[in-house]
Amino acid sequence: MSLEVARRVLETEAEAIRRLAETVGEELERAAEMVAACTGRVVWTGMGKSGIVCRKLAATMASTGTPALFLHPAEAIHGDLGMVTDDDLVVAVSNSGGTEEILRLVEVLRRLDIPLIAMTSNPSSALAREADVHLDLGVRREACPLNLAPTASTTAAMALGDALCIMVSVRKGFREEDFARLHPGGRLGKRFLRVGELMHAGDGVPRVAPETPMKDVIYEMSRKGLGVATVQDGEGRLLGVITDGDLRRLMEREADPLRLTAGDVMHPGGVTIRPDVLATAALRLLEERRITSLMVTDEEDRVQGVLHLHDLWGVGLF
Numbered sequence: 001m002s003l004e005v006a007r008r009v010l011e012t013e014a015e016a017i018r019r020l021a022e023t024v025g026e027e028l029e030r031a032a033e034m035v036a037a038c039t040g041r042v043v044w045t046g047m048g049k050s051g052i053v054c055r056k057l058a059a060t061m062a063s064t065g066t067p068a069l070f071l072h073p074a075e076a077i078h079g080d081l082g083m084v085t086d087d088d089l090v091v092a093v094s095n096s097g098g099t100e101e102i103l104r105l106v107e108v109l110r111r112l113d114i115p116l117i118a119m120t121s122n123p124s125s126a127l128a129r130e131a132d133v134h135l136d137l138g139v140r141r142e143a144c145p146l147n148l149a150p151t152a153s154t155t156a157a158m159a160l161g162d163a164l165c166i167m168v169s170v171r172k173g174f175r176e177e178d179f180a181r182l183h184p185g186g187r188l189g190k191r192f193l194r195v196g197e198l199m200h201a202g203d204g205v206p207r208v209a210p211e212t213p214m215k216d217v218i219y220e221m222s223r224k225g226l227g228v229a230t231v232q233d234g235e236g237r238l239l240g241v242i243t244d245g246d247l248r249r250l251m252e253r254e255a256d257p258l259r260l261t262a263g264d265v266m267h268p269g270g271v272t273i274r275p276d277v278l279a280t281a282a283l284r285l286l287e288e289r290r291i292t293s294l295m296v297t298d299e300e301d302r303v304q305g306v307l308h309l310h311d312l313w314g315v316g317l318f
Contacts (some may be wrong), residue, residue: 005145012143013155018224019138020160030211031117031133032167038115040087043066045076049150050093050157057091057161063182064169073101081108089115093161095139095153097125106130109273119157124318135160145261192317195282196275199296199305200226205301207232210263211241217242217262226308228293231266236302240266270295275304283312 007231027245042061044054052255061068071083071090084090090109094102097120108220109116110130120132121139128134137160143151180192193284206224208217208231221229221242250257250265257265273282273294287308296305 008145009143009151012141013152015126015140016137016152016156017159020156020163023136023138024160024163027133027135028164028167031135031164032115032171034089034115035061035091035164036171038066038087038089038111040067040085042066042087043071043084043088043090044093044161045070045071045073045090045102045105046093046157047099049154050095050099053154053157053161054091055091056158057165061165061168062246064165065172065174065178065182066165067166073099073105076105077108079247081105082110082116084109086112086114089117091117091119091164092127092131093157094121094125094127095121095137095157097122097127099127102127103130109203110183119160121153123145129246135164135259156167182198190266191280193279194275195277195279195294195307196304197274198279198311198315199275199307200224200311201296201305205303205306206230208242209233209263210261210266213258213264214260214262214265215258217265218247221247226293228307229262230270230295230306231262232303238270238272238301238303239263240268240298241270241295242266243293265318272297272301273307274298278314279312282307286312 040058044058046054058068058070068312071080087314092102092106103126106127116131117133118127119135119137120128121137122128123134123136137153137156139153139156141147142149142153157186204224206220206226206229208220208229211295217229227244229242230238233239242262246265271291271294273285273296275296286294290311296307297303
């Protein structure tokens with residue numbers, strides 16, 4: 001019996017979203033235009049469960065490039081209305097469209113001439129009539145068997161709000177780079193780290209010249225601890241690379257390896273990458289080539305840094 005109830009709930013909520021997908025149109029376009037043109041913040045407001053949905057939608061909108069915040073309608077009419085400026089826009093969510101606290105807030109907003117978008121399931125409601133744009137959630141019955149607990153209506157509001165957020169972000173040309181700037185922390189942020197943010201640079205780069213004796217090359221590699229040395233010309237351009245593996249093979253084949261220079265031992269070039277490339281792309285390259293370090297160079301092959309596999313481990317990209 002409990003599984004039957006669960007299935008009915010899921011089907012009812014899924015149907016609410018399917019219905020929205022079929023019925024959205026010009027009003028949603030108008031709402032997206034209003035939000036995209038807003039020069040202030042988008043203020044989301046709702047009571048109870050609708051308020052919880054609004055908190056999430058304000059967070060989603062802010063994280064996709066549009067300044068947004070949540071305003072509790074009851075607190076708003078007791079002083080928090082000062083959070084709303086003349087340049088802001090308000091999105092009010094109320095399934096019935098008759099929530100008392102929302103209507104009291106809207107009365108003030110109308111006097112202040114603040115643009116208003118409403119989401120309700122009642123196009124004839126007071127809230128819908130007051131709004132500049134009304135978005136019909138179209139929910140006629142909740143998934144709750146008693147038709148009381150907000151379920152299908154909150155699901156529909158969440159989905160429609162997400163649609164609005166993403167429409168606006170696309171209109172504004174929101175890019176991966178913008179997402180990375182707004183998500184510097186957590187796993188999402190790590191996905192957008194750049195090679196230049198993680199590489200060893202400056203004095204941390206093991207640098208030698210072609211004429212550097214191997215004794216000094218070994219010292220430089222040991223001092224920098226990356227298992228590699230970059231061989232550079234006088235302009236800092238990459239000529240070649242010497243790795244720990246190169247040293248082991250050198251010891252095996254040469255009776256007196258210290259008589260050689262870096263230019264004698266290096267293998268030309270090396271696997272390079274630009275500093276503005278995503279760290280995730282660097283990880284793929286390391287795995288494909290089965291190596292532990294990448295030489296970070298600019299357009300003229302000047303060495304900017306070295307990225308080691310351990311640098312990617314350190315930020316949790318695995």
